[in-house]
Amino acid sequence: MSDPRATGGVATSLAQIPEYRGLLSWLSSIDHKQIGILYIASAVLFLLVGVAEAVLMRIQLMWPGNHFMSPGTYNQIFTMHGTTMVFLMAMPLLFGFSVYLVPLMIGARDMAFPRLNAAGYWLYLFGALMLYFSFMAGGAPAAGWFSYAPLTEGGYSFGPGIDYWALSLLVMGAGSVATAINLVVTVLTLRTPGMSLRRLPLFVWMTFVNSFLVILALPALNAALVMILADRQLNTHFFAPEHGGSALLWQNYFWVFGHPEVYILVLPAFGVISEVIPVFSRKVIYGYGFLASSTVAIAFLSFGVWVHHMFATGLSFAALYVFAASSMLIAVPTGIKIFNWIATMWGGSIRFTTAMMFATAFLIQFTAGGLSGVTFAAIPIDWQLTDSYFVVAHIHYVLLGGTLFGMFAGIYYWFPKITGRLLSERLGRLQFWLLVIGFNGTFAGMHVLGVLGMPRRAYTYPDRPPLGLLHLISSSFAILLALGLVLLVVNVIVSLRRGAVAGDDPWGGWTLEWATTSPPPPDNFERVPPVRSRRPLWDLAHAPPAVRDAGRAEGGGHD
Amino acid sequence: MQMPHTSVLDPHSPQAQSIARLFYIDLSIAAVIFLLVTGLVAFAAWRFRARPGDPEPYQESGVRWLEALWTAIPSLILLVLLVLTAKTMLEVNPPVGKRKPDVTVVAHQWWWEYRYGDPAAVAANELHMPLGENWLLLISSADVIHDFWVPDLGAKMDAIPGHPGYLWIQPRQAGTFLGTCAEYCGTDHATMGIRVVVESPADFAAWRQHQARAPVPPSDAAGIRGGRLFAARTCRNCHSIAGTDAHGRVGPDLGHLGERATLAAGVLTNTPDQLRRWLLDPQHFKPGCHMPDAGLTDAEARDLASYLEGLR
Numbered sequence: 106m107s108d109p110r111a112t113g114g115v116a117t118s119l120a121q122i123p124e125y126r127g128l129l130s131w132l133s134s135i136d137h138k139q140i141g142i143l144y145i146a147s148a149v150l151f152l153l154v155g156v157a158e159a160v161l162m163r164i165q166l167m168w169p170g171n172h173f174m175s176p177g178t179y180n181q182i183f184t185m186h187g188t189t190m191v192f193l194m195a196m197p198l199l200f201g202f203s204v205y206l207v208p209l210m211i212g213a214r215d216m217a218f219p220r221l222n223a224a225g226y227w228l229y230l231f232g233a234l235m236l237y238f239s240f241m242a243g244g245a246p247a248a249g250w251f252s253y254a255p256l257t258e259g260g261y262s263f264g265p266g267i268d269y270w271a272l273s274l275l276v277m278g279a280g281s282v283a284t285a286i287n288l289v290v291t292v293l294t295l296r297t298p299g300m301s302l303r304r305l306p307l308f309v310w311m312t313f314v315n316s317f318l319v320i321l322a323l324p325a326l327n328a329a330l331v332m333i334l335a336d337r338q339l340n341t342h343f344f345a346p347e348h349g350g351s352a353l354l355w356q357n358y359f360w361v362f363g364h365p366e367v368y369i370l371v372l373p374a375f376g377v378i379s380e381v382i383p384v385f386s387r388k389v390i391y392g393y394g395f396l397a398s399s400t401v402a403i404a405f406l407s408f409g410v411w412v413h414h415m416f417a418t419g420l421s422f423a424a425l426y427v428f429a430a431s432s433m434l435i436a437v438p439t440g441i442k443i444f445n446w447i448a449t450m451w452g453g454s455i456r457f458t459t460a461m462m463f464a465t466a467f468l469i470q471f472t473a474g475g476l477s478g479v480t481f482a483a484i485p486i487d488w489q490l491t492d493s494y495f496v497v498a499h500i501h502y503v504l505l506g507g508t509l510f511g512m513f514a515g516i517y518y519w520f521p522k523i524t525g526r527l528l529s530e531r532l533g534r535l536q537f538w539l540l541v542i543g544f545n546g547t548f549a550g551m552h553v554l555g556v557l558g559m560p561r562r563a564y565t566y567p568d569r570p571p572l573g574l575l576h577l578i579s580s581s582f583a584i585l586l587a588l589g590l591v592l593l594v595v596n597v598i599v600s601l602r603r604g605a606v607a608g609d610d611p612w613g614g615w616t617l618e619w620a621t622t623s624p625p626p627p628d629n630f631e632r633v634p635p636v637r638s639r640r641p642l643w644d645l646a647h648a649p650p651a652v653r654d655a656g657r658a659e660g661g662g663h664d
Numbered sequence: 665m666q667m668p669h670t671s672v673l674d675p676h677s678p679q680a681q682s683i684a685r686l687f688y689i690d691l692s693i694a695a696v697i698f699l700l701v702t703g704l705v706a707f708a709a710w711r712f713r714a715r716p717g718d719p720e721p722y723q724e725s726g727v728r729w730l731e732a733l734w735t736a737i738p739s740l741i742l743l744v745l746l747v748l749t750a751k752t753m754l755e756v757n758p759p760v761g762k763r764k765p766d767v768t769v770v771a772h773q774w775w776w777e778y779r780y781g782d783p784a785a786v787a788a789n790e791l792h793m794p795l796g797e798n799w800l801l802l803i804s805s806a807d808v809i810h811d812f813w814v815p816d817l818g819a820k821m822d823a824i825p826g827h828p829g830y831l832w833i834q835p836r837q838a839g840t841f842l843g844t845c846a847e848y849c850g851t852d853h854a855t856m857g858i859r860v861v862v863e864s865p866a867d868f869a870a871w872r873q874h875q876a877r878a879p880v881p882p883s884d885a886a887g888i889r890g891g892r893l894f895a896a897r898t899c900r901n902c903h904s905i906a907g908t909d910a911h912g913r914v915g916p917d918l919g920h921l922g923e924r925a926t927l928a929a930g931v932l933t934n935t936p937d938q939l940r941r942w943l944l945d946p947q948h949f950k951p952g953c954h955m956p957d958a959g960l961t962d963a964e965a966r967d968l969a970s971y972l973e974g975l976r
Contacts, residue, residue: 176851176950249848255825256808256850260692261773271792346826352809353827386712392726417811418822418830419803419847429749433742437735443701444734448726450708457709465709472701476694483690483745485683485752488819489672492846558815560669560846563854567842567930569670602800 115617115622117525117606124627135219136627140226141205142523143518147200147592151189154237156587158186163547163580170566179564180247181266185236188270191370192277195504196309198512200225200284200371201313205523207288208308209618209625212297212633217290225240228280239269246270249562251363252333254344259337268337272332278327285319286344288312297617299636306616306639307390310397311376314404315369321408322365325608329358353418360411368407370504372400374511375442378464381514381520384614385461386453392445399438406435416487419511426482440475443468456613459533463514466541470506474499475554495555501548510540515551516593520600521607525623528604532596532623539589546582550575615640668840672815676837676862677924679818682755686748693741756819760830765802767791771810771823771845774852774953775916775929786874786904788916789929791860792875794868798834806913808850814843814860822847835862840925851952857930878907879919882974890971893964905975915955922973928953939969 116122119142124130131139161182165173174182204222216222239245246266248257257267292305292313305313331356332343342348344355375396383390390396412420414426431439446468455461473642477499481487490496554575559566566572608620618625619642620634634641673688675681690911769791770777778787793799803812805823812831814821835841863871881891885908894900900910905919924934928950932938943965946955960968 176854180848180851180853184895247851253809253848256848261808261850346824351826352824355942387714387718389723389725390720391724392731395726395731417820418824419827422753425753426750430746433746437739437743440738441731441735445726447701447704447708448724448730450705450712452724453708453712453721454714455709455712456714462838465705468705469702472698476698479742479745480687480690480694483686483749483752485756485819486690488681488756488821489683489815491820492813492848508803525769556672556815557946558672558813558842558844560813560844560854562848563844565854567857569842 108349116609116624119524119624121525122624122627129158135223136161137204137208137216137219137222138523138625138627138629140222141201141203144197144201144204144229145389145523147226147233148194149597151193151197151233153594155189155194156590158182158189160184160583160587163583165564166566166576167580168577169323169573171565176564177247180562181240181245183199183562184246184249184252184266184270188236188246188274190504191250191366192274193369194237195508196277196281197226197229199234199315199370200229200281201376202308202373202515202519203288203315204284204514205619206519207291207309207312208295209522209629210309210616210622211292211295211300212617212630212636213295214629216287216291217294218287221287225280225284225287225350228283229277232276232280235276236269236273239266240271246459251359252355253352253359253577254333254336255346255350257333257337257355258345260345268334271334271337275327275330275334278323278330281306281319282327284372285316285323288316289320293315297633297636299641303394304636305397307379307393308373308376308616311372311400313377314400315372318365318404318407322362322369325358326362326366329355331360332358353415356415356418357411360414361408363414364411365404365407365504368403369435370508371439372403373398374467374508374515377468377511377515377518378446378618380614381460381464381518382449384518384612385456385458385464386450387456387613388449388453389643390445390638391448391451396442396445399442402438403435406431406438407612410435410642413482416481416484416632417491429482429484432480436475436479436482440472443472443475446559449612458517459528459530459537460514460517460612462534463517466537467507467510467514470502470510474502474504474507477502490555492561493555494561496550496558497561498548498555501544501551506544506548507510509546513537513540513593518612519618520597521611522618522623522625524601524604525607526604527535527607527611528596528600532592536589536592536596538591539585539592541659543582543584543586543589547586550579554579573661610642615643617641668842670842673886674816674838675818676816676841677818678835678836679756679832679834680816682752683818686752689748690745693745697738757821757830757832760800763800765830766797766799767793768802768804769812769823771803771805771807771812771849771856772846772914773807774856774950775852776856776858776915777806777811777916780872780875783872783876783932785872786906787920788918788924789857789859789874789926790924791858792868792871793833793835793860793862794865795835795838795862797865798832801831801833803829803831810845810849810856811847812843812858812890813846814841814858816841817843817860820846835860838862840865842930852950855929855931855950857926859925859930866902875920879975882971882976884970884974885965886970887974888971890967890969890974893968894971897958899958917976918972922975928955934973936966936969936973939973940965944967 118123244264244266335341336343342350344350346352409431413432607623621630638644673684675684768779776789778791803821803823805825810823811820817833821831841860845856902912902914904911904917927934927942931950
């Protein structure tokens, strides 16, 4: 295909942009859009890997005493599932959307540091590949995604799995911090004239706040990873109690990182929801200032709640009271966002596209995950239910029913912008219902399993009704869930070839990314429309005709 | 094997009862909020769905007092929950003070050791407790982090090496209660069952006296052959039996083994034949466990099982 711009036309697919042709253009790219696409594509690939691991686990757990997998294999699989979904799938998916969208949404041509941006992606990819290389290098890590010491010490985990785990997380962690610094600088320095911080799209706000969380939280993990590597390779004793180290120290380090990490995984989804719901409800977001400031509150509080992962470690009551209070407090700015989003829908004219359906399901499922989360802040209940299947249900309601559903809304919403083609709504609806039914069928019953005493991370369980039945139900619905996730890939492949041409603004969006072509040209905008409010494209559409024409002339675009 | 029912909401101690009550309160609040949110979302989705010819919706950007209201109400609900939390914590696991623990729980990869004080007695995988007495358990670990959890009897407590934890349990019904290790602790985390036997104070006292005595070895021919085998092989490097020179503490104490209900922390029902099969191939029943295949012949395993099951 020739360059459509040479003949005055507009590119309607990535393949029509000459700068993006050839493998080398992707390997050597410092274009934030290509890097964003690489992030998202890699994340989806690892999503499929993580789903495959989940399916293996669900097969093993279908009935009590199943011999499908040995305990050693199961332990590697659940460790890799958790690590993959958090570090190889969710974080890069969020980074992908962030580095793709932030420059477009603030009217910039690229990130502040394009080469650092590329370095962040490649650090992630090679870190991820190194983690999976462990399978061929003597065994994958098998200590869970939070790898509690002293199980990870050389005396208990003999193989190289933990070393691979720690090294690859360290490499990816360096990339994450670099990308987060890049995002902060980009938002602070590259906004188009008129785009004050109070006019930033909420997705950018959430990403901005999120980047501070990454910058401040990841170093705690990175430091702990260096210590465990030193323990294992240099015979230091940071986490070895028999030599004067502390087993609890690891937990403190890990959760000082790990709890902000949960918000790192959730905030960008909040941002997506805050973009999708207004556009499809045809209403301005309800309580912009409130949504932005409550996100800042979450960011601060998220550094003061980590001990709620350690309520059963026998800490003093003084510490427990403080962390119970902070854990309940953080539920307020998180929970009330739900009401802002419902109020945005209220009185609107809601178009239930696939993106909006995912956003709606997010509201309900994330609420369920939030409420089970508050249950853990009530410490005595945590003393019963922590480390049980109730936790497994909780984290999946937050991170799958919440974050991933939110990101699916984002994928359906921005796919046409990224590729120039609409995803099939018919396949989208099918995927949505498969996911909603599959997800709730898989995880709702796990709350009950936890209450009945089923511990997490167990490769088998006693034949004690109704544990077997509940596990069988969960495993059966997991098939629908897995099919729904695979269907995304099918939809992407089909729509890239045969999808309807999107046009600049297929949904009637209001933020700047919809003011350029789909896909955007390598330098993003020919001219950026004037920004006089939070919704520059709304202003253009609603201005009196004379002003509108003037705005068009001033802002340009391609028409 | 008959498995007792186990549930957080089927409390058999005042501690578990307090937690269950708080859980019911929490669940009720959560149910109301969940139904409210779901109802609002469903209503909005139905009432405000786009219809052909819809006018442009009114652009409502927020009402301060309404947002303040839906910030204040959840805050108040959480404040109530926080007060209830603090109250329940004191009921369930109050600070220990100078009270001496009644039993020390030592978690191992992948079995449980219970050490009683005066008169000193040791038991493995089966914790005996007297009905109605409020006991203080010291929870510790010999290797990695484990967690002692018996849902019917109340809270769980991590077993962290170098960091002892304390747990109060006052069983108020006789019977057997099942629990499990709740903190992932390596290969056989799933098969590290806890069995708590609650019996009348008189029965408990008798059990404890019996347990404190060195077991009497069996006098039948197979049992005597098995005893010689036990002394000759490497068993005693890891296991202990009071009254013999076996003092190993890597594996469970085997004195009074014949009186326990299960083998290998709940993996097998304890019968001489099951023990024979276990001795022949422990890795088959508990893959990855620290008990090696001792290379016994079938006859040797039978003799050894006779000896161990005969220790009374």
